[in-house]
Amino acid sequence: MITLVFLGRLAEQAGGPTRQLPAPLDWAGLLGALDTGLAAQVASDRVRLALNGGLLADKTQLRAEAGDEVALLPPVSGG
Amino acid sequence: MPVDIRLIDAAFAPGSAIDAFAAAHPQAGGIASFTGQVRVEEDVLALELSHYAPLTLPGMTALGDDVLARWPLAGLLIWHRTGLLHPAEPIVLVVAAARHRRDAFQAADYAMDHLKSDAWFWKREQRSDGWHWIEPREQDHADLARWRVGDGAA
Numbered sequence: 001m002i003t004l005v006f007l008g009r010l011a012e013q014a015g016g017p018t019r020q021l022p023a024p025l026d027w028a029g030l031l032g033a034l035d036t037g038l039a040a041q042v043a044s045d046r047v048r049l050a051l052n053g054g055l056l057a058d059k060t061q062l063r064a065e066a067g068d069e070v071a072l073l074p075p076v077s078g079g
Numbered sequence: 080m081p082v083d084i085r086l087i088d089a090a091f092a093p094g095s096a097i098d099a100f101a102a103a104h105p106q107a108g109g110i111a112s113f114t115g116q117v118r119v120e121e122d123v124l125a126l127e128l129s130h131y132a133p134l135t136l137p138g139m140t141a142l143g144d145d146v147l148a149r150w151p152l153a154g155l156l157i158w159h160r161t162g163l164l165h166p167a168e169p170i171v172l173v174v175a176a177a178r179h180r181r182d183a184f185q186a187a188d189y190a191m192d193h194l195k196s197d198a199w200f201w202k203r204e205q206r207s208d209g210w211h212w213i214e215p216r217e218q219d220h221a222d223l224a225r226w227r228v229g230d231g232a233a
Contacts, residue, residue, distance in 0.1 A: 050134060
């Protein structure tokens with residue numbers, strides 16, 4: 001399984017901070033697994049992805065395998 | 080180089096942290112500190128700060144390295160709260176110790192501008208009608224941009 005971690009307002013929209021999806025997972029698979037509204041937000045330029053704690057320069061190149069953690073990061077509010 | 084960078088999940092006292100830091104850096108002629116606290120506002124009951132552990136503290140540590148590379152400091156402290164905070168509670172403390180005051184002021188200012196716009200924190204505030212997410216402020220990005228003008232000359 002792959003663990004999705006939703007941060008900030010995305011956690012609220014996803015209905016919880018984490019979700020499990022079957023491996024493997026790519027960008028199209030991720031968008032397909034989310035509700036339409038949430039998928040549109042995740043696809044927007046403002047949301048970034050991290051794979052196992054490393055930011056992806058190009059989130060559409062996501063390739064997650066079993067045991068991986070994919071974080072969905074909306075714009076930060078600032079410290 | 081004594082650097083103290085922490086994520087803190089319970090209330091802390093900036094005054095005693097600054098005193099201890101100053102005592103630990105007797106060779107520094109100047110110590111500049113900044114404390115950010117939850118603004119007391121009508122109808123704000125609480126503030127919740129969430130973070131993502133794999134990114135947030137490593138990002139703060141990288142910021143500390145960046146600050147130390149720019150100013151000759153004797154010490155640097157960056158503490159940031161997470162979790163549920165009440166009005167008037169401290170959120171963030173930055174303290175810089177340097178031989179001369181200008182380095183300490185600038186280092187603390189730079190660290191705060193970067194924490195405010197770059198650090199991996201998400202905030203929401205609780206009002207009587209429920210929780211509201213806080214969006215990034217344009218001013219925070221403008222504050223950050225100041226440091227990019229003539230970068231390296233700081």
